[in-house]
Amino acid sequence: MPGFLRRLFAPRWQHHDAQVRRLAVDKLDPSHPNQRQALERLCLDGDPDVRRKALERIEAPDTLLRLLGEQPYNPELHRRLIDVLTGKTGGVELSRRLALLESIDDRGLLSAVAMQGDNQQLRLAALARLSAEEDLILQACENGIAAVRHAAAARVSSEIGLQQLAQKARRDRQVMRQARERLNRLKADAASLTAERENRKALLDKLEAHGRAPWEPLYAGRYRHLTREWESMPGLPDASQERRYQDACQRCRKVISDHEAREHAHAQADRRRELATEARESLLEALEESLAGLPRGDLLTEQDIASLRSQKLLLANRWQTLSDLHVTDEALRQRYDAVLADYDRVLTAWERLVTQVPEIEAALSERDAERLAASVDACQWPDTLPPTPLLARARYKLAGEKNTDGDLDARLERFAADLGQLEQLLDRGAFKGASRLHQSLRHRAESLPADRLRPHRATLKRLGARLAELRDWRGFVAGPKREQLCQAIDRLAEESSLTDVELDRQHRQLVRDWKMLGDAAANRQLSEQFRAASDRIHERLAPWRDRLNAERIRNLEARTALCEQLEELLEAPAANADPDALRRIRDHAREEWRRHSPVPRDQSEAIGRRFGRIRYALQGLIDQRAREVADTKRVLVNEARALLERQLPAAARAEEAKMLQQRWRDLGRAPRGEEQTLWREFREICDQIFAVREAQRDDRSQRARQRLEAMQALIDRLDAWQPSRHADSTTLEQALDEAAALEPLPSGRRTEGMRRRWSGIVRARRERLNRLAVAEEIQHWQAYRPLLDAHLKADARLIEQGTVENVAADDHLSLPEDMRTAHQQRNAVRLSPPSEADVAEQLARLRVHLSLLAMGRVSQHDEPLRLAIQVERLNEGLSRELDRAEEVRIVLRNLLATGPVSPDQWAREVGEFDALLTRLTHLPPP
Structure with missing residues (x-):
């Protein structure tokens, strides 16, 4: 469709x-x-x-x-x-x-x-x-x-x-x-949230600064105080603040844990030192008891000397090992030297006797009394030691009597006492001591009368049976143990996977276990088997021992060099040596000493004693310097206390306290317990000084806030005030005086804003007052207009009719002096009037000048006049700066004095003059 x-x-x-x-x-x-x-x-x-x-x-x-x-x-x-x-x-x-x-x-x-x-x-x-x-x-x-x-x-x-x-x-x-x-x-x-955030930020800054600070006695307490203050704050922190808090707490806890670890290490070192001292004392006591027990015996055998040598060797080795780790106490070292001196006297006497044994035996066999006496005298055997069996027999021969031990009753009492001691040893299971004492008792029993010894023979026989039973039991236990040790050392000799160090350690342990068995279940075949396996191990370890000996020689050289360095330091220590630096040297020397270990065994004791003496002297120097530091710090505490009581400004007192704190830090540490006590006292005094300063700062801050509030009120009052006449300028001057009295104001953004606002308000009020002054001048000019009109009429009659007349001022018009002078000049100028062009130029200059004052600009054809007027204003302003009201008054005064003015000229200019004057009377908005 x-x-x-x-x-x-x-x-x-x-x-x-x-x-x-x-x-x-x-x-x-x-x-x-x-x-x-x-x-x-x-x-x-x-x-x-x-x-x-x-x-x-x-x-x-x-x-x-x-x-x-x-x-x-x-x-x-x-x-x-x-x-x-x-x-x-x-x-x-x-x-x-x-x-x-x-x-x-x-x-x-x-x-x-x-x-x-x-x-x-x-x-x-x-x-x-x-x-x-x-x-x-x-x-x-x-x-x-x-x-x-x-x-x-x-x-x-x-x-x-x-x-x-x-x-x-x-x-x-x-x-x-x-x-x-x-x-x-x-x-x-x-505002509360901001204040809370600022408080948290300030607390975080303190906590972070505390985390960066080194440890001091009040470190942990101050940290707990800061954490409690953080937890007591209202509200919740943000993520960044919480993260900063956790990081700062972690740093503080690390400082505390590090200090606790150091304290624990010091405590462990002290405990190890105490254990070392106890071990030294026990070893010394054992050797001292052995040396003290020698005079109590009747005879001194070779077994006694061998036992004494083994004890001395154990003491020397253990003493050197402990001395490598810890400094020996001087009193303990003196005991050690005394024991070694006693041991050396005993061993020297024994060695002299050993050299004379052939002579004594020959003299006894030949029955040569003179030779025997000379040999006995050559032994120089100490009176404090019991004689040996050979020496006792020689003395018996020389004395010609059987009883050479003195009083028989004393010998019997000593014999009975030794029987009691033998029973105690058997009760404790001390086989070695009991065996040695039993042998001594048997020898002494042969030299005592049988009738006097009869009450003790049963006891001696019973104790001898117990000793034999103990010997059999030890043999029953030691037999399988010896077989196990032989099998173990054979396996160790065939073991090829072990390192040389581990092989030597296990070999030494097996040898120690073998020696601990003593003569229990002694078997020549097992002994030879054990010795052969031990010799194979020695041959296998020979290269390692050579390397170890070379290393020991190097360690000995390093230890000797270390001792020489420390001795040089101790010979001429610095007068102001810092104890902390000396402590560091001591600790470093100890570490170096431990690192250069082991050393040759025959020289370890001597170098150990040398290092021990050096460490003792170094510790004495450290203690001396620490005591000097403690005395100096006590003086600083007294100075701080005196500073607290002095009448000084809080800021100056705080600065001096800071200088004292710096001197305190430069001194180093006093002895451990004394350092904490002095620091706590010094810190409390400094806290009081700084608390006074903070209180004054708070007062100044309060006064500053009050000045700010007063300044704010003054600004608000001046902002609300609007002057209505020029005479009100006194109010502005009073406000300026009040503002000057409030200075200085605290710095900050608020103060800067207030200053800008104050400057703007003062500038606006000054501008209004200047405008009011100009308006008042123009109002006064309006009162003079009838006089000006009279002069204009007189000028007109002069120009038109040629008639010169003077203008009289009204009686009710009170002219100021400058205006009266201008009025007289206007009358006088009509007697010899200038040309009309000069009058026109003068009127134009006055108009241009008034236009500059009113609008700040002129037309293009008046530009030359503007330049000339500005030059004149600059020249006049060199001596004194004129305000706008004075310039307007000068222009109006000159306008009154300028003449004669024709009606045409005035008609051309009057409108512009009136417009400019009207413009000048306009006031700025309030």
């Missing part, structure tokens, strides 16, 4: 003419489905009138909402929905409209319903669907129902929104008041 036919037969609501479509709306029935669809199509029509007409026929809000979804930017559809939902039209029930609001998200629609709804519940429901803060502010300010306004205001939470509410909610004072209260609370909370 052709297009015109389709248009001809098409429905009228589809007509291309909007007027026809609008008329067709009235003929469509909404109850008929097809026509209803047509109405819905027309609701979305391109013509606003057609849309409006079609929307008036649809009252179902569901349909309107569906159409809104198809065309969201349809203003007529919005208005229709607003009318239906607010109850203006449509007659939709309230419950239905409330249910529809739950599905609406359009802000404009919801805002309109909340603003125009016919029911409070409807408005509150629409308000609940709004979330944008600007919509809530609009409802809180403009809604006609108080409950809706309050509900909207209660949901505004931002600071900007509350500020807008406090400014715009003039319709409801309660909303305005609540907004201001909430805004103040918000600001207070923000």
